[in-house]
Amino acid sequence: xxxxxxxxxTLSVQEGDSAVIKCTYSxxxxxxxxxxxxxxxxxxxxIIDIRSNVGEKKDQRIAVTLNKTAKHFSLHxxxxxxxxxxxxxxxxxxxxxxxxxxTGTSLTVIP
Amino acid sequence: DTEVTQTPKxxxxxxxxxxxxxxxxxxxxxxxxxxxxxxxxxxxxMFVYSYEKLSINESVPSRFSPECPNSSLLNLHxxxxxxxxxxxxxxxxxxxxxxxxxxxxxxxxxxxx
Numbered sequence: 613x614x615x616x617x618x619x620x621x622t623l624s625v626q627e628g629d630s631a632v633i634k635c636t637y638s639x640x641x642x643x644x645x646x647x648x649x650x651x652x653x654x655x656x657x658x659i660i661d662i663r664s665n666v667g668e669k670k671d672q673r674i675a676v677t678l679n680k681t682a683k684h685f686s687l688h689x690x691x692x693x694x695x696x697x698x699x700x701x702x703x704x705x706x707x708x709x710x711x712x713x714x715t716g717t718s719l720t721v722i723p
Numbered sequence: 724d725t726e727v728t729q730t731p732k733x734x735x736x737x738x739x740x741x742x743x744x745x746x747x748x749x750x751x752x753x754x755x756x757x758x759x760x761x762x763x764x765x766x767x768x769m770f771v772y773s774y775e776k777l778s779i780n781e782s783v784p785s786r787f788s789p790e791c792p793n794s795s796l797l798n799l800h801x802x803x804x805x806x807x808x809x810x811x812x813x814x815x816x817x818x819x820x821x822x823x824x825x826x827x828x829x830x831x832x833x834x835x836x
Contacts, residue, residue, distance in 0.1 A: 655729075
């Protein structure tokens, strides 16, 4: 089956700096890669996703890059703000209803 | 609107109780999911309903019983739970079983005494 690794497990950045979270996957058949943000006491919120036919996708301060050859994808957050502090999960999917989640990254943005 | 609602928000129950969790979406999605999430861990898939039929059961103990009364509602019936079942229970939905974007609800925080 698929195995998704996520690094780092914790990340602290100064407000205004960039944050990068990386995930690797094992199954070359995976073709959908979402990123979720989970704030304390809340459910995961989809913040950006990318499909295997695209190398990069951007939405304001958030971007995701995908390297299919190396089987890794990354989340980039620029100009971080305190409200970006949360746990971020990556996931990979090779069929519609089965997600394989990474282990999560706890991001703290220091004001 | 990508809203999935869940009730109750919090639930405390004894090991002999019977309770139910409810999930609702009005996006016309035809696939709905139950996940269990322990603290500091990613969500773990429990059940998948596709077009109101159970399509995936990830070897979940029978003390958890899912039900999909209609295309907008998903229930999780709980009976004779153990303290280790305490967790955040998340519901999610997607447009259809073959379309992968899943939207999660806020979860029900369950404590089993």
